[in-house]
């Protein structure tokens with residue numbers, strides 16, 4: 001601990017460590033979007049140093065000085081504030097899903113969107129987009145890729161509205177990934193401008209398949 005006080009460094013609050021089933025140590029750095037995999041005695045020592053809060057043996061990428069930490073927090077907060085002026089919609093094109101995770105709270109009704117629901121979304125965006133700096137769509141479900149046709153139809157309409165109003169369009173999707181083959185990915189990425197996919201995995205293959 002005294003070492004930390006002397007150096008003015010602390011463990012970065014963006015660092016998380018995970019022990020994998022094969023014994024390796026995975027380190028996630030959510031601020032810099034980086035992952036490190038450490039093994040053997042080196043991994044044990046790093047883990048011990050973190051647990052004992054003795055950062056003298058930790059590599060630099062795990063620590064931040066107080067000033068840098070405050071700056072990073074500030075940067076994230078500014079990003080957050082900027083995003084507050086986006087028109088953000090979370091759209092569930094279906095509650096249906098091709099998986100049956102044990103913890104799922106959905107009732108998996110395989111209903112698709114009603115035409116009037118799609119029309120209401122389009123009208124709402126058309127009417128309100130001028131008050132915002134951008135449109136951000138999050139595709140969610142159920143499994144959104146179980147209803148690709150409505151994702152396609154709505155994406156095309158919303159992209160057009162943004163073009164007409166000269167507003168940036170951002171889209172992301174939370175998916176279990178099973179239906180995200182190369183062709184579907186190309187379609188979602190290139191045509192529907194879905195630039196970010198959050199793929200839900202319950203750990204390694206064995207634990208994922210248990211659910």
Ligand code: SF4
Pocket residue numbers: 097098099100101103104105106141142143176200
């Ligand atoms: S993938 Fe998601 S929506 Fe599908 S069953 Fe699992 S938790 Fe539910």
